[in-house]
Amino acid sequence: MKKYIKIESFGVIDVNAFVLIGASSKRADKSKIGFFGSGLKYSISFLLRNKIDFKVFADYNEIQFDTEPVLFRDIEFSTIKVNGQLTSMTTDMGIDWLHWFIIRELYCNAIDEGGHQITIVTEQDVKPLEGHTVFYIHVTPEFQSIVDKWDDYISMNRRDVLYESKGDRIFTGGDRKIIYRKGVQCHLTPSSKSAYHYDMSWIEINESRTIKYEWQFNDKIVSYLKKCPDLHVVAGLLNLINETWEKELDWESSPQDFHQVWCDLLSEFTLVPIENGGFWSEIIAKQPEHYKVLPGRLCTGLKFAFPNEIRVIGNVNCGEEVKWRVIDELNKRQESLLKDCIEFLKLSDYLITHEITVVDFINKRRLGMADLKNKKILLSVKLFDMGRKEIVSALIEENEHLITGFEDETREFQNHFIGKYITALEEKTGKYL
Numbered sequence: 073m074k075k076y077i078k079i080e081s082f083g084v085i086d087v088n089a090f091v092l093i094g095a096s097s098k099r100a101d102k103s104k105i106g107f108f109g110s111g112l113k114y115s116i117s118f119l120l121r122n123k124i125d126f127k128v129f130a131d132y133n134e135i136q137f138d139t140e141p142v143l144f145r146d147i148e149f150s151t152i153k154v155n156g157q158l159t160s161m162t163t164d165m166g167i168d169w170l171h172w173f174i175i176r177e178l179y180c181n182a183i184d185e186g187g188h189q190i191t192i193v194t195e196q197d198v199k200p201l202e203g204h205t206v207f208y209i210h211v212t213p214e215f216q217s218i219v220d221k222w223d224d225y226i227s228m229n230r231r232d233v234l235y236e237s238k239g240d241r242i243f244t245g246g247d248r249k250i251i252y253r254k255g256v257q258c259h260l261t262p263s264s265k266s267a268y269h270y271d272m273s274w275i276e277i278n279e280s281r282t283i284k285y286e287w288q289f290n291d292k293i294v295s296y297l298k299k300c301p302d303l304h305v306v307a308g309l310l311n312l313i314n315e316t317w318e319k320e321l322d323w324e325s326s327p328q329d330f331h332q333v334w335c336d337l338l339s340e341f342t343l344v345p346i347e348n349g350g351f352w353s354e355i356i357a358k359q360p361e362h363y364k365v366l367p368g369r370l371c372t373g374l375k376f377a378f379p380n381e382i383r384v385i386g387n388v389n390c391g392e393e394v395k396w397r398v399i400d401e402l403n404k405r406q407e408s409l410l411k412d413c414i415e416f417l418k419l420s421d422y423l424i425t426h427e428i429t430v431v432d433f434i435n436k437r438r439l440g441m442a443d444l445k446n447k448k449i450l451l452s453v454k455l456f457d458m459g460r461k462e463i464v465s466a467l468i469e470e471n472e473h474l475i476t477g478f479e480d481e482t483r484e485f486q487n488h489f490i491g492k493y494i495t496a497l498e499e500k501t502g503k504y505l
């Protein structure tokens with residue numbers, strides 16, 4: 073026995089709703105879901121084009137739909153007739169629409185009218201309902217796949233609500249990115265893991281009832297999540313974010329939006345940007361309960377928002393950047409090489425008076441650095457695989473940075489070294505310029 077999707081609502085639809093292009097009584101009403109006036113016509117066009125059995129009742133009156141061929145520049149089109157009246161619409165309208173769009177359109181209209189219900193009935197139950205508008209659509213295999221995953225399309229009956237405020241709701245996420253507007257799906261990415269599914273009333277949609285500007289949604293949802301006061305929602309996001317699309321959001325912008333709950337959850341941890349988390353793996357492994365690995369942009373945003381409460385290790389664009397990991401203990405070979413280099417410099421009457429620290433730089437091309445704040449020479453652990461000459465070169469360069477205060481790659485530092493070289497030549501020749 074054939075089955076039908078039954079969509080009903082209060083009131084009796086005006087037959088002109090199927091005829092007048094652009095006619096909508098809801099455009100100025102922000103509480104309504106629909107407002108374009110074209111979706112209903114596209115739905116009828118789709119059903120006729122795909123020869124899907126359907127019926128429409130307005131109270132006890134069945135509205136009849138059929139087609140009549142018409143030639144336009146030697147091309148035949150099927151013109152839609154409503155209750156025997158020929159219209160200017162053809163079955164080519166909404167040519168890129170999908171089966172889901174039909175259910176979405178009709179159900180949204182039903183929600184706007186009130187008393188909405190959607191059920192599956194058998195062929196013998198296809199009949200009018202007093203004082204109601206009712207659509208019956210044959211459940212083809214394509215429509216059945218929608219019915220089987222109804223919560224992916226309509227959020228009204230979802231029981232996994234995690235947070236709700238002023239009509240906006242957050243649901244448990246999953247392997248698909250699902251976004252609703254006023255209870256109706258407006259965006260789906262099947263291959264994108266999502267920490268949460270979102271039902272937001274403020275989303276702007278286009279005439280196809282899908283998100284108008286995805287970048288705009290991303291900007292607004294990150295602000296919404298930052299401001300969320302719910303401890304469980306924020307904690308869940310922090311646990312899931314590294315594996316989901318929310319990881320790529322712009323967490324750095326508007327740091328003042330972060331609610332205090334973010335700080336409360338993270339103030340006892342040291343944050344580690346996931347982009348270079350492996351760099352700190354040895355340290356994290358010693359006390360993993362003290363660290364929280366998060367997207368770098370989120371670490372940056374949180375550090376700006378709570379500069380005194382949030383600690384970050386790694387290369388982030390806020391406060392004092394940590395760009396290296398200290399090598400706590402040198403092996404015997406490294407100790408011997410460093411000792412040889414310092415002794416060579418002493419014999420050459422070049423004294424190193426600053427503390428030397430061996431580190432592993434995040435930037436693997438960096439071989440040395442002058443820590444001007446702490447007056448230390450930082451040597452890359454990689455130098456010890458490059459030989460004594462490279463170690464001596466790095467020691468001299470970084471020591472001169474500390475002596476002069478001049479930065480790398482500056483004319484002042486270049487002149488300083490050239491001057492020292494000329495002085496050395498003067499001493500060797502006994503001639504002074």
